[in-house]
Amino acid sequence: MPKNKHTPAGIQVPEDLRPWSAPWPYYAPVDITPAELTRKGLPASVAEGWAEPAVTPEDVRDWPARAAMALVPFTFDAWRWPLNPTGRTGKTGRNLGKWGENCAADPIVVAGDLDRDGERYVLLIQRSDTRQWAIPGGMVDPGETAPAALVRELREETGVNLAGHTPTVLFTGYVDDPRNSDHAWICTVAALYQLDHTVLATGADDALAAAWFPFTDLDTLTSAVTDAGGQLYAAHLPLFTAALARLDGCC
Template identity: 85%
Template sequence: MPKNKFTPRGCHVPADLRPWSTRWPYYTPVDITPPQLTRKGLPESVAEGWAEPAVTPEDVRDWPGRAASALVPFTFDAYRWPLNPTGRTGKTGRNLGRWGENRAADPIVVAGDLDRDGERWVLLILRGDTRQWAIPGGMVNPGETAPAALVRELREETGVDLAGQTPTIVACAYVDDPRNSDHAWIVSTAALYRLPHTVLAVGGDDAVEAAWFPFSDLDALTSAVADAGGQLYPAHLPLFTAALDHLDGCC
């Protein structure tokens, strides 16, 4: 899926007006639909294989099945448009391949500290769009499974091939991605891979760089990334926390 260089900001949504159950008669979200997903540009995006052909949610015919299989449950408005499970976002339209839930796969690769007596490292990539350090993941392609997407994304963005390993799923969660809107959003399957030591990793595809960072806790990771002159991709912070909780035996 193409990475947009800029995602328009939505209107401000006060915390007390975020729930869909709260009336807001004058709510005017910003349409963040890029040209490639409008009626004119959509056919080319569909042909490229990353976007569904529905111009609006009304053109989607399998909502019952999508709702039943959703990783994070969601509901619909009076017009049968899907509603973001976290509430109002201040954005409408879609800046993602599908209406409703869009599935991502995020492989969290950790090296070292297998016996809790050494250093622990996590493999990150520098995103080409936001220039922030993030998990080397991405969207699950149409017809692809999350396990296959985990292996593919890791290989494409770092050159590391872990096809022979079985990871531990640490989260299936909503991701606060800037491309989310009221009617299209991302839910990620985050999986933890363990290695005895770091391996060579080289940035590729959408990744400018790939590098290993200390991963004893979130503060240490944040500081190490800052020392390198960068910052962490905010949407991935809950996924890092889920991995650390698992590693430290907190859950």
């Protein structure tokens, strides 16, 4: 993924102007494309295996297939550029490997049982790009399934191999990630793995570190991460909430 640590902020988009159907003649979103994805830097990123070679969406030749396989349906503008399914973001260009939908897989690994011993923990990694603590997930590789990506990303980033476990899918849909733009965005499959106890985990690949944090509720998790001198990755907060609701029998 791009080596830049912070995605530039976009312009503010009023709620009534977020829909693509709302006229905005002077809309001027901020281009968030990092050097690694410009025409000059793109070849090296393609060679590293994380970026597609299309400089613009006009260079993509398989849009019908991508649209048919998308987790969240999307449309195109008059120039056949894909449009973010949530509307305008205030950002253009791409800070992701692909134009359009970028499919991710997020394994939420929880150990312990509140009903049994009053303790429950969630496995997080510290991201190398933002230094924030997050779910040990990542992008689905070409030709790979989401279930396979869940296992692979977890193993690569923490050393924990849960290939023999069957997770519960919690969420499939759009993720409000800071790297999203009008023409490139992330959708994910988030799944819950439940273990009886914590296991050894070590940060590797894109993760600076891996650790278990208390997971009785979101406030407890946030406080524990803050006490450790860190921050939670905001885009994953809804996924933590979904996991807690399932664990506590709310859904």
